[in-house]
Amino acid sequence: MSFNEYKEYIEEGDLVLAWLSRDNFKPIYIGANDNLNTRYGSFPHSLMIGQRYGSQISSKSGKGFVYLLAPTPELWTLSLPHRTQIVYTPDSSYIIQRLNISSNSRIIEAGTGSGSFSHAFARSVVNDERNNGLVFSYEFHQTRYEKARIEFESHKLLNNKIILTHRDVCKNGFQVNNFPENKNINNAINGDRNGNTQMNVTVIFLDLPSPWDAIPHLDKVITQEHEARICCFSPCIEQVERTIRALSSNRWVQIEMVEVQSKSWKSHKMMIKDIDDVVNRLKDIKRRKINGIQELKEKNARRKRNSSDLEELQPNSEEGKEAPKQENKKARGFNPFGRGLRVLEGDENYNWLNITRMEPEIKSHTSYLTFACKVPENKSK
Numbered sequence: 001m002s003f004n005e006y007k008e009y010i011e012e013g014d015l016v017l018a019w020l021s022r023d024n025f026k027p028i029y030i031g032a033n034d035n036l037n038t039r040y041g042s043f044p045h046s047l048m049i050g051q052r053y054g055s056q057i058s059s060k061s062g063k064g065f066v067y068l069l070a071p072t073p074e075l076w077t078l079s080l081p082h083r084t085q086i087v088y089t090p091d092s093s094y095i096i097q098r099l100n101i102s103s104n105s106r107i108i109e110a111g112t113g114s115g116s117f118s119h120a121f122a123r124s125v126v127n128d129e130r131n132n133g134l135v136f137s138y139e140f141h142q143t144r145y146e147k148a149r150i151e152f153e154s155h156k157l158l159n160n161k162i163i164l165t166h167r168d169v170c171k172n173g174f175q176v177n178n179f180p181e182n183k184n185i186n187n188a189i190n191g192d193r194n195g196n197t198q199m200n201v202t203v204i205f206l207d208l209p210s211p212w213d214a215i216p217h218l219d220k221v222i223t224q225e226h227e228a229r230i231c232c233f234s235p236c237i238e239q240v241e242r243t244i245r246a247l248s249s250n251r252w253v254q255i256e257m258v259e260v261q262s263k264s265w266k267s268h269k270m271m272i273k274d275i276d277d278v279v280n281r282l283k284d285i286k287r288r289k290i291n292g293i294q295e296l297k298e299k300n301a302r303r304k305r306n307s308s309d310l311e312e313l314q315p316n317s318e319e320g321k322e323a324p325k326q327e328n329k330k331a332r333g334f335n336p337f338g339r340g341l342r343v344l345e346g347d348e349n350y351n352w353l354n355i356t357r358m359e360p361e362i363k364s365h366t367s368y369l370t371f372a373c374k375v376p377e378n379k380s381k
């Protein structure tokens with residue numbers, strides 16, 4: 001399984017995203033003799049081979065479990081090894097729709113960083129006999145470039161959907177001179193192999209500290225057929241101001257800055273409690289309080305006796321401990337609204353109200369997004 005195909009059953013060599021808990025995924029490459037060791041137990045890969053993607057498997061001890069999920073750009077973003085700050089799904093999904101990305105888009109992404117956004121871009125484009133979509137990704141940091149290269153290759157994206165180039169785009173621009181030997185890519189680049197390629201870029205995404213240095217180089221690579229669109233991702237407003245000045249002096253128009261502030265909206269059922277329930281709840285609180293006072297008195301008495309005659313008191317103290325527990329147990333089963341008996345949400349024996357709630361905090365702001373577009377001069381009249 002890679003990011004490039006759909007598959008139903010897990011085989012050796014596949015990438016699986018093991019779901020350990022809500023915020024904890026672990027990417028694993030299946031090897032027949034390997035093990036996934038987690039705090040929930042040990043999961044031999046041999047048990048995963050032949051399982052359907054999405055299945056749940058138990059640990060060797062039978063006490064823990066994980067789900068075996070197929071890789072998607074969204075899950076990869078949550079589980080990838082971080083080499084840099086990354087773009088998260090609330091931003092990347094908005095940017096992709098706002099830049100009008102389609103299977104035929106020819107996208108520049110700089111820098112590649114940890115490759116989070118590269119995977120989302122790569123899913124959108126198609127490069128075959130009918131579609132000319134490609135992602136041109138640039139990274140100037142040697143180690144990050146090499147790591148991204150290995151990762152894209154193992155995900156079957158390199159030189160297929162993504163052309164990765166080791167280059168400083170602010171100093172040297174965006175030309176790609178060494179295109180890989182690949183039939184579809186040859187068709188897609190539409191030019192000769194001596195550096196005079198026509199990249200015909202339609203979409204640009206700049207996640208760089210100084211996008212204003214890269215913007216003047218774009219004219220050489222953007223399409224002359226129709227408008228090109230750009231998004232610059234910058235954490236500070238001062239960077240946004242400088243970017244806007246560079247965009248405007250390079251004749252980019254319709255400049256607009258937005259900020260994605262996503263909040264999760266939760267919907268669930270709330271139990272409707274009637275007056276009898278409330279009375280029972282109050283009685284339960286009272287009962288627990290009395291038990292607590294009783295327990296405290298017994299504890300103090302035990303402590304006193306303990307200091308005068310330790311041996312004699314040992315069995316009594318055990319007895320003393322048991323009694324309130326029994327009492328508490330009874331109380332626990334009594335009131336479904338307090339601690340104790342768990343009622344499943346939606347249980348037909350109770351009345352429920354459908355409610356929605358918004359998260360109070362915004363967690364997703366990472367950067368400001370500056371959008372603009374440019375129409376070729378021959379088309380603008």
Ligand code: SAM
Nearest residue numbers: 086087111113114115116117140141168169170
């Ligand atoms: N968007 C990426 C992701 O989602 O994983 C993260 C990009 S990271 C914040 C910025 C990257 O740009 C860094 O890896 C850095 O090395 C690279 N970079 C910075 N200046 C560059 C330049 N002039 N040319 C190429 N890459 C550059």
